[in-house]
Amino acid sequence: MKSKYWKLLAVFLSIGIVAAACGSDDDAGTTTTAAPTTAAPTTAAPTTQVEVVQGGSLLDTVQARGTLHCGVSGSAVAFSETQPDGSVTGIDADFCRAVAAAVTGSADNVEFTALTASERFTAVQTGDVDVLMRNTTWTQSRDSSVGMDFGPTTYYDGQQLMARVSDGFSGSSQVADIDGSVVCTNVGTTTEKNIAEAALLAGAEITLLGFETSDEVYETFIAGGCDITTTDGSALVGRKAKQQPADQEWVIFPATPISKEPLGPTYGQNDSAWADAVNWTVYAMIILDEYGITSANVDDHVGDEAEVGRLLGGEGELQSGMGLAPDAFYQVIKQVGSYGEVYDRNLNPVGLYREGSANAGWLDGGLIYSPPAR
């Protein structure tokens, strides 16, 4: 009888140890706030704790918090790169800074969260990030069933192919010309599906080689293991500028990409006030770029007439009406820059220019267009 008690005790003890070990760990990074009486919510992330504005828009929450939580990739060349000191740069990062400047008044009030492709939408749904600037393609399923809403496209990308001139390819080559080629690409992405579909439609027979990382794709391409590589045009241009060996000449084709990849801000659906704030930050950067206003000359234009004046806070009721400070977009231009400035600063170094591309302004034959501010 006595030994039974002891067995019971031993097992209870082990369960107790388990409970204590789990329990203390459970609290170790958690905010177990079952009741409002509990101390301020904790995460390991050192953020100032602000109560979520219940029932209100994310706009109020971000303004109360004073910091924008922005989801980026953190490892996408020219879009969002993590620099050696840990800071984040790139065109996506600059749009994060722009939204932060518009909503909180300072472009510094942004906290970047680097997200992988698989967790980005969950991060929005759980409220870990307020907005995604993570080269996310606007698609029907993401817009509807995934539960996202998309802002204005900030970069029109599209899948293209890259081959060697010595293999007889030129800028005017078409998908039909790759018949019989070995094509390298990343596995598990839509890139793979797109090229297979495009080749089928064009009647070209290709051999697809899949690789885990882009670097392996280009190593193989340089070594001659494949005739063609394919991915989004922006990445191809960057690789060509950086990695083309002296004894090879690469060419990117077809001029019209085989897929449409509109990239832009992404946020949770059904929050109009927040959507307006993000969208009109981008629109303001596009409109003011059309007028040739930059961070250098914005101070000379504050008192201007008409659209520029309205956006820069001359008559602030447009911005005030949507819950922003009257000079919100002045701060955006002053601290971050207009669309063209941001584009040139980040994408020119990797060989991407606006002229002649889909990302030129609508006046120059491109697709970058904004509704009027009035």
Added chain:
Amino acid sequence: MAGFGIGSEIASVAATATVPITAPPETPKLPPREWVKANLFSSPFNSVLTVVSTAILLTLSWNLLKFIFNPIRQWNASATNLRLLMTRAYPEEQYLRIWVCVAIILTLAGSSMAVWRTGSAMPVTGLGRKLLATGALLVLLALLAPFSAGATVQWLLAALVVAAVGEALRRTGGRGETERTVSTLTLQVVALAGLVASLWVIPFGHHSYIPKRIPQVMHEPGTVALSTKLPWTIMLVVVVAAYFGGVLLRDRLAENALRVTLVVLWLLAPPVLVYLILRDPDFDMGHVIGTDIPIFLAYAVLGSTLLLWLTRPSTGEIGRIVAALVLLAGFATFLSPMRMVLRLDLLLLATFALAAPTFAGGLRARKRYTGAWLVLLGVMSWLITSINTASTVRVPGGFFIGGLAITLMVAIFTIVLSVPLGIALALARTSSMPIFRLLATWFIEFVRGVPLITILIFFSIMLPLFLPRGMHLGEVAAVIIGFVLFSAAYMAENIRGGLQSVTRGQHEAAEAVGMTTAQKTVFIVLPQALRVAIPPLVGHCIGVFKETSLLAIIGVFDLLYMARYVVPGQTEFMGSARESILFVIPIYWIVCSRMSKASQRIEQRTGLGER
């Protein structure tokens, strides 16, 4: 076990990689002709094996050298991004905290080395022979590597200098009675000092970005060496000073007490470093005095009273009922909303209460038991308070640290937490009580039937969606919980293997001298079982360390993710993934080989395989 398999694989790979290289048959100077004949060409089959494996090794090293010394390789990428690879985005102005942590770890390491008397005397002639072999190897590599003529001459000269020093040492080393020896620790310090000195001379990498509102490239790049040469010099001094401090203490104090103190300090170090130094909680003193301290005091007074009463031999059966009620109360607290710290303290108290009758005895034993409760309660209260407090260190990103630091942190927390959980599960699985046996079996078999990636994705992506509104589980905490549960299931099976190796006779002998089941388990069965389970357990720990790279899937930026995606994701270092991966391989290898060395030491110490 999977982890064990990987561990032994590494050991065998290391063995095949190093043995033929340190004694290459092409160097006629080193081994006498007879040695070669006896060992490498003893039979026709052996000769073929030698020739073939030499050819394979030469081709491999030739290709590796061709890759490493190719001028298009961007080795600068790893050097420039060292900070990113080690700690990710920890702010520059707070970097002193990282150095303080490194200094604390080095102090502990230095004094532990002295107290455990590591290092051994190495004959100078042996050292000379090793240097000679290294020189020969360098000659071989310099001839193999695709260098320009000038570079080949330089490398050959360097190799000859090394070989000459080796030969000189070998000749002057003495023999027999006059043989001179040198401590391996001295050699390690000399090597480290050489590395640190190289920081003062060689400009490793360049650190070219300055954080501004819109980051810009600096015109005059600074170097990584520039920012780390002084700290690393101080670290070298710290570790040497700690060693001599340890020697002083060892000679003056009781060695056993010193060892216990050091072990406790090692166990305390991870939470202290992570939550107190790196995170630096921004304590709200009003809240601490008004809430945290009163809760601690209440539990301290009530718990001590309860435990002092429970450990009285005269308390008897009623004590167990009270303890069980405390445990029930502990679980019941989860039904009503209250502070988490109240529940956890109650659960800890219940654990102590349940174990109390085992520790019943004289007043001194009872006081010691109550003291243990107070210490543990204090540590837990402090941890919970500092974790629940915002940090003064503002770091961008989802978690305050990344790179190698988070790899180590997750590995250490997982290993330390899953060992007790694994022991508990193993005991439950081998217990004679059907409910616990079934629960443990189901848990172990279920966890072992699910891939780790599934568990990690569940804990990081699905769990936040299931949690009630307002309750938030930090990503790193979530994955550590998942990791601990996964790892504990495997540990439990390793330990169960050890438990089964304890013969029936041991159980019977323990019962014959009147030990209770708990005493038998703690003092007779577990020590023997754990001793047998050391090799698979360490193999599993090595596996856990390497499996931390799976965290990348759920967006925790560990060392491998940094090297594979983040560094090549910089415009400047596009296409440098393979260089970065080659750079992190030695880091993983050093940690894993250290663990396996430690395992060998423990095995020797416990006499495993000898008796």
